[in-house]
Amino acid sequence: MAQQKAVVLPKAKGDWLVDTVPVYTPGPGEILVKVHACALNPVDWKIQAYEIYINKFPAVHGVDIAGTVEALGEGVTGFAKGDRVLTQGVINEITHGGFQQYTLSNADVTAKIPDNISFDQASTVPLGLATAVINLYSAGLALTPPWADGGAGKYAGKPIVVFAGASSVGQYVIQVAKLSGFGPIITTASPHNAAYLQGLGATHVLDRALSGDALRAAVKQITSAPIEVVFDAVSGADTQNVGYELLAPDGTMVIVLANAVPEAKQTKDRKIQSVFANVNVPQNRALGRSLYAQLTGLLETGAIKPNRVEVLPNGLHGIILGLAKLREGVSNVKLVGHPQETA
Template sequence: MSPQQKALILPEKQGNFKVGSRSIPSPGIGQLLVKVHSAALNPVDYKIQDDGIFVTHYPAVLGVDIAGIVEELGEGVENFRKGDKVLAHGNPSIIDQGAFQQYSLTVATSTAKIPSSQSFDSAATVPQGLDTAIAGLYGKHLGAGIAPPWAKTASDLEPKYPIVILGGSSSVGSYTIQLARLSGFYPIITTASPNNEDLVKDYGATHFFDRHLSGRQLMAAISEVTDSPIRIVYDAISLPETQSVGWGLLAQNGILVLTLPPSVKEDEGKGRKAVSTIGSPHVPYDEEIFRSSWAMIEKWLSEGTIQPNNYEILPNGLEGIIGGLERMRMEQVSGTKLVAHPQETK
């Protein structure tokens, strides 16, 4: 194996991406070296570039969604072997763990085997979206803190109550719908563009409403579906206008889960809370939630309990990521994950 690899490098804060060469790293304790066959794109990737957030050391390699083959095992890794097909949640704040390169280090506790029923491309759509949904629903520190369904006992079972998911066709929204189904929420109400109605219902939404409805219109529509109080709204979009809609739907003491910082003011509510979640197993919050959920991912994918996102393959390997991120900036991607093939870089 050549000691050099190709990577999409961000040379400086708020700089421009360029394809270059860097050394292939060696795995440390609890790590794996993965040959990256598929890397999916996320909005956070262009937000890091545009706003200079999250990453403090440059040059940097961004990207968090990894799928590939195990090339080498670090000390203490017991559940994997060389040649395993895996998916993993990368870490763009550490250059060796970014997804947008041909070889990446992954952490064993946030790596899972890919079942034979799934491809590298489909598996690559899972990590960031699923982890953000998990953190927002089950995280005790930065989430709604409900009991995760894979850890429930009979005493944890809760009566069915509704949940509203704004942006159900987004990656985070789609996994939130699926986890809400696992957790026994009913009804599972979501908003999306009309052309994505069938998609969100396939994921498990019981009721769909057009995302262009005003807050008042949506509240009226939901009141026709359920007269139970809305205790949880998961806003997978989290723009100021969607936050305002979600906030207005919440019952007293309800919680609005966000993927961006809150723009609503809690003191305007009656015991309502807004929490901005962080869907990363690499931050010191809710580590046990992530550890236990990653232990379930292979089983969920194998059984079809969790369906990966629809995806589109970008051309030209790592080079294609630049155009893909621009399309995401321009809001030209809907209901689909963009996936690059680093090994196809020329």
């Protein structure tokens, strides 16, 4: 059986190590992808540090994947060996993780990478975009996606407030909100990221250091329309509480971590929503399929721009160091590993 190198988590709370695992055989509906770039996400270090999401060991993680088609499973059409593709990995499935040289992907949630986008850029897209799209266009909010009939620009005149616009997730929220017509698109970030976020579609960038009172006052000055959607892409207790206070009756606040708004403060009419943002799972698959059917075009036209990239040196070994670096925190950049460059 062919072998490959992978970043492996041998047991819960174990140490990441570069080890050898088999190259998998694609089953029906699957593609074997040679991984050229995989982006790192906060969840990658959290699964090891907090023992979350993974209960099968050894584990290979990594959900942001870009590479080339190596082999097709039964029934897969529309792809050929050598095609450049991007896809989202499946948490807790060693066969579908990005931190290895070859992985399986589900063909219906895999898209071709257009020529204007590099593997590195493409690898920054899957999880961040899925988090934006699943929260806005399914789950509780269930808005019409901008690529569906009547969806483009549908929410014109509706404000949205996005906490942590410079985060990977925040950048995709801003961009899909723009495609959906939301306006004003108000976000919070460090001032040095303001111009960049305006380039993505934010209409107003507020300093993340503002106090809750100052932030609420600034939002009021920008718009008198009710704030029916708040997307907290960082979801600390501080931002969640300010975000919840901004919400109009019948509004929804999306959070990406555990709910930190005290129960006593919550009212029935103002909802708090969080999802497991993976397009592979059954509850998200249909929306994921519709997204991936449009994704090549969205990237080709620049409607969706990938995150900025910092490439980690030393192949899979660099990913292990990258996980520690990500835990320290990054600003407006996605760390990306190159599994093929493993010595």
